[in-house]
Amino acid sequence: MKKKITIGYIGLGRRGYGVLKGCISEMKDVHIKYLCDLHEKHLQRAADLLAEKGLPGATLSVDYQEILQDPEVDAVFIMTDWASHVPIAKDAMRAGKYTAIEVGCAFDLQECWDLVDIYEQTGTPLMMLENCCYGRREMLALNMVEQGLFGEIVHCDGAYSHYLPDVELFLDLDDPIRHYRIDEYKKRNCEQYPTHELGPIAKVLGINRGNRLVRLNSIASKSVGLKEYARDHLANYPEFNTDYNQADIVTTVITCEGGETITMKLDTTLPRAYYSRNFTVRGTKGMSCEEGKVVFLEGMTEPVQNNEEEFFAKYDHPLQKEYVEIGERGGHGGMDWLVCRAFIESVKNGTNTPIDVYDTVTWMSIAVLSEASVKQNGAPVEIPDFTRGKWQNREPVTEGKYCLDKVCIDDTAIITD
Amino acid sequence: MKKKITIGYIGLGRRGYGVLKGCISEMKDVHIKYLCDLHEKHLQRAADLLAEKGLPGATLSVDYQEILQDPEVDAVFIMTDWASHVPIAKDAMRAGKYTAIEVGCAFDLQECWDLVDIYEQTGTPLMMLENCCYGRREMLALNMVEQGLFGEIVHCDGAYSHYLPDVELFLDLDDPIRHYRIDEYKKRNCEQYPTHELGPIAKVLGINRGNRLVRLNSIASKSVGLKEYARDHLANYPEFNTDYNQADIVTTVITCEGGETITMKLDTTLPRAYYSRNFTVRGTKGMSCEEGKVVFLEGMTEPVQNNEEEFFAKYDHPLQKEYVEIGERGGHGGMDWLVCRAFIESVKNGTNTPIDVYDTVTWMSIAVLSEASVKQNGAPVEIPDFTRGKWQNREPVTEGKYCLDKVCIDDTAIITD
Numbered sequence: 001m002k003k004k005i006t007i008g009y010i011g012l013g014r015r016g017y018g019v020l021k022g023c024i025s026e027m028k029d030v031h032i033k034y035l036c037d038l039h040e041k042h043l044q045r046a047a048d049l050l051a052e053k054g055l056p057g058a059t060l061s062v063d064y065q066e067i068l069q070d071p072e073v074d075a076v077f078i079m080t081d082w083a084s085h086v087p088i089a090k091d092a093m094r095a096g097k098y099t100a101i102e103v104g105c106a107f108d109l110q111e112c113w114d115l116v117d118i119y120e121q122t123g124t125p126l127m128m129l130e131n132c133c134y135g136r137r138e139m140l141a142l143n144m145v146e147q148g149l150f151g152e153i154v155h156c157d158g159a160y161s162h163y164l165p166d167v168e169l170f171l172d173l174d175d176p177i178r179h180y181r182i183d184e185y186k187k188r189n190c191e192q193y194p195t196h197e198l199g200p201i202a203k204v205l206g207i208n209r210g211n212r213l214v215r216l217n218s219i220a221s222k223s224v225g226l227k228e229y230a231r232d233h234l235a236n237y238p239e240f241n242t243d244y245n246q247a248d249i250v251t252t253v254i255t256c257e258g259g260e261t262i263t264m265k266l267d268t269t270l271p272r273a274y275y276s277r278n279f280t281v282r283g284t285k286g287m288s289c290e291e292g293k294v295v296f297l298e299g300m301t302e303p304v305q306n307n308e309e310e311f312f313a314k315y316d317h318p319l320q321k322e323y324v325e326i327g328e329r330g331g332h333g334g335m336d337w338l339v340c341r342a343f344i345e346s347v348k349n350g351t352n353t354p355i356d357v358y359d360t361v362t363w364m365s366i367a368v369l370s371e372a373s374v375k376q377n378g379a380p381v382e383i384p385d386f387t388r389g390k391w392q393n394r395e396p397v398t399e400g401k402y403c404l405d406k407v408c409i410d411d412t413a414i415i416t417d
Numbered sequence: 418m419k420k421k422i423t424i425g426y427i428g429l430g431r432r433g434y435g436v437l438k439g440c441i442s443e444m445k446d447v448h449i450k451y452l453c454d455l456h457e458k459h460l461q462r463a464a465d466l467l468a469e470k471g472l473p474g475a476t477l478s479v480d481y482q483e484i485l486q487d488p489e490v491d492a493v494f495i496m497t498d499w500a501s502h503v504p505i506a507k508d509a510m511r512a513g514k515y516t517a518i519e520v521g522c523a524f525d526l527q528e529c530w531d532l533v534d535i536y537e538q539t540g541t542p543l544m545m546l547e548n549c550c551y552g553r554r555e556m557l558a559l560n561m562v563e564q565g566l567f568g569e570i571v572h573c574d575g576a577y578s579h580y581l582p583d584v585e586l587f588l589d590l591d592d593p594i595r596h597y598r599i600d601e602y603k604k605r606n607c608e609q610y611p612t613h614e615l616g617p618i619a620k621v622l623g624i625n626r627g628n629r630l631v632r633l634n635s636i637a638s639k640s641v642g643l644k645e646y647a648r649d650h651l652a653n654y655p656e657f658n659t660d661y662n663q664a665d666i667v668t669t670v671i672t673c674e675g676g677e678t679i680t681m682k683l684d685t686t687l688p689r690a691y692y693s694r695n696f697t698v699r700g701t702k703g704m705s706c707e708e709g710k711v712v713f714l715e716g717m718t719e720p721v722q723n724n725e726e727e728f729f730a731k732y733d734h735p736l737q738k739e740y741v742e743i744g745e746r747g748g749h750g751g752m753d754w755l756v757c758r759a760f761i762e763s764v765k766n767g768t769n770t771p772i773d774v775y776d777t778v779t780w781m782s783i784a785v786l787s788e789a790s791v792k793q794n795g796a797p798v799e800i801p802d803f804t805r806g807k808w809q810n811r812e813p814v815t816e817g818k819y820c821l822d823k824v825c826i827d828d829t830a831i832i833t834d
Contacts, residue, residue, distance in 0.1 A: 019491025020705025034621060037679070124486065134493075151645065152641055152645065152665060154638050154639060154641060154642065154665045154687055155638045155665065155666040159474065163719070176509065179529060195654075216793060217634050217670075217795040218637055219573045219634055219670040219672060219678055219795075220678070221676060221677060221678040222571060222675070222677065223572050224569055224571060224676075224701055225571065225701050228568065228569065228701045229701075248571045248572065248699075249571060249572040249678055249699065251637040251670050251678060251680050253634075253668050253670075253795065255794070255795075258639070259641075260638060260639065261637070261638040261666055261766060262681075263668050263682075267699075269703065270571055270572070270699050270700065270701060270704070271701075271702065271703055271713060271714075271715045271718075272713060272719075273706065273709060273711040273712075273713035273719060273720060273721040274702055274709065274711075274719055274720035274721065274722060275720065276718070280665065280732055282665075282684075282687050282689070283687065284641055284642050284645045284646075284687060285688065286687075286688055287687070287689055288688060289687075289690065291708040291709065292690060292691065292789060295690075296688060296689060296690035296692040298688045299690075302580070302689070302690060302691055302692070303537070303691035303692065304691065305690065305691060317763075322809060353771040376797075377634075377672070377797040378670060378672075378795065378797050379632040379795075379796055379797060380793075380795050380796060382793040396609060
């Protein structure tokens with residue numbers, strides 16, 4: 001086992017910089033040897049951060065290839081725009097570097113298959129940093145499902161309900177290096193951001209480990225929210241009169257091999273009262289639901305709401321218990337910290353990652369498949385079996401496999417290479 | 418305008434008796450001339466009720482045809498099991514009696530077309546007593562939509578999330594005259610109870626009045642909840658080892674002519690924390706949502722929850738204001754009272770009903786269409802235009818049309834025929 005790992009960190013925009021600042025640069029067992037971005041101002045901001053924290057200076061790079069050629073580098077973090085995750089990941093995996101990619105979606109199925117093929121040829125692990133798999137609510141449900149408390153699981157709901165015009169889509173309009181999601185919304189019409197919902201649900205349902213996603217149906221509403229927002233707020237920008245292809249609401253229903261259904265909703269362009277992932281698990285003996293902040297077990301008396309805290313006290317996932325003890329670190333209530341640790345621990349231990357290449361491509365592929373279904377008025381579209389049959393015998397997710405080793409959260413030690 | 422109407426009341430089971438007791442028998446402008454049911458004990462219970470209330474005795478009948486032949490009868494209430502609503506309604510409409518049917522669903526499209534044809538031939542109004550159209554939350558949203566406060570409406574959600582094994586499906590197993598829903602759950606697999614959700618949403622979206630339902634996709638989960646419940650609780654009954662065809666969760670997405678989408682969920686056989694219709698309206702300027710009990714308008718600061726009461730105070734539907742003033746009557750928070758009044762007022766005024774034959778069959782037909790879609794893995798199924806093109810020019814729902822006349826709620830007067 002390695003005590004300290006050496007990484008290249010690629011992509012220093014808003015998200016990349018945020019995770020670097022809140023998580024990676026705080027971890028004493030990580031040596032950040034390279035910082036890489038196409039934009040000088042991003043590189044400088046990140047270099048300043050390391051200096052402020054008293055960390056060794058990193059090599060600043062505009063070409064990730066030089067990182068991949070360095071035999072000292074154990075792993076790379078790819079925090080770039082969605083479209084470049086896969087091309088860089090393919091090169092990184094071929095170079096034998098443990099590869100982490102930020103959340104995103106696929107643009108075609110070939111890139112998904114490429115990742116699988118490269119993994120199977122090289123054995124290099126790939127992990128999507130799907131932080132929502134490490135949400136406290138999601139892990140509580142997983143823990144309770146694994147203990148059988150909800151009975152047989154039948155249905156799950158999820159959503160990405162997050163109103164984005166002010167906080168991302170039209171933010172920094174005067175900055176040439178701004179967020180690219182709006183460009184994708186001009187082009188595509190699909191479930192463009194599936195993994196925050198689907199990742200944790202896939203864990204609960206044992207997807208690619210005894211179960212698999214079989215098909216989906218996706219249905220899109222009209223697209224009027226962004227155009228109306230631009231008309232109201234962006235009179236002096238070209239966005240004022242731009243057309244968007246992306247529907248305001250895309251509803252997707254996935255059917256699983258075990259007969260379970262999953263509903264998903266992409267919901268980012270109509271004003272709404274609060275952020276929600278609507279994480280919901282329904283079984284024959286009980287349920288967990290983000291709306292209502294409720295856990296319910298057969299035998300309890302209806303109606304019940306807002307009782308989640310009682311269940312955190314009783315059934316918190318072991319990893320979350322440890323996390324609560326060390327106090328909040330990183331953003332998003334600890335999810336960022338924990339997902340980064342899961343990857344880093346895998347690198348240190350030389351094991352596969354708890355979210356692996358099959359999980360990553362299965363989740364990412366939903367965007368492409370939903371795009372096809374939307375075009376056919378929600379006709380069923382088969383979801384490829386990226387495991388090529390291995391899902392039947394892959395080990396189920398168990399607590400030990402999914403959890404981090406307990407020592408992984410200790411970042412106070414002084415660790416030498 | 419008639420001051421008092423004469424009715425025949427057909428179907429005196431749990432629901433029929435409940436509405437008779439809480440609503441119809443309390444209304445001074447209604448003369449209940451006939452009580453009709455196939456079962457002696459139901460007839461006797463209803464007759465006892467009228468006697469207890471000091472009302473004139475009604476003729477007790479086991480054959481609804483005798484009611485239809487009585488020229489004194491203005492209207493009939495059909496409160497029987499789902500399967501007999503349409504056959505009785507067809508006869509009643511042909512006999513020229515204003516016809517109210519309880520909530521239910523269609524078994525084939527032909528019966529829907531038959532109702533349309535008979536209406537168009539005879540001019541006899543038909544109304545489904547969809548009480549949820551008169552829910553306070555639903556009417557608040559309708560009022561705000563009509564005032565343009567939510568902007569352009571893009572998407573609605575609804576659900577029938579009500580855990581039924583204890584309260585209905587397996588209730589009174591020893592009684593030979595028990596609820597028939599369980600039999601439908603053995604046979605069919607579809608959105609069997611669409612109208613509680615779809616009725617109010619159709620009002621909001623102007624369905625059959627400038628807009629129409631174009632197609633749907635329905636996807637069904639596995640069916641395990643009832644079987645497991647029976648295994649756990651019903652060892653001494655034949656239900657112990659019965660198979661159910663009905664999925665635990667059926668998700669349906671409807672697409673409208675205007676590009677709006679509607680999601681629906683039938684959810685009655687898995688334990689859950691609370692009853693919900695998940696009534697949700699999403700527009701370009703705001704939203705209303707039962708989960709969260711929230712109304713949100715652009716410009717408010719996220720997050721907001723539990724602020725519905727403020728909006729009731731400010732934008733309560735005029736009809737609800739009157740209802741609140743007279744104090745709660747009937748069941749389900751006034752919805753039963755108001756929907757019965759809407760029908761009775763139409764009879765008194767000789768007008769069409771606010772939920773008319775086109776609305777009724779459009780909403781009922783979802784069961785049949787969803788059944789077809791479920792069998793094809795959620796493939797899109799076209800929804801017939803039961804108005805045969807008239808939806809384009811039918812008047813939009815306006816407050817006056819939808820509302821009751823304000824005097825209709827006064828039931829304190831002594832009214833002679």
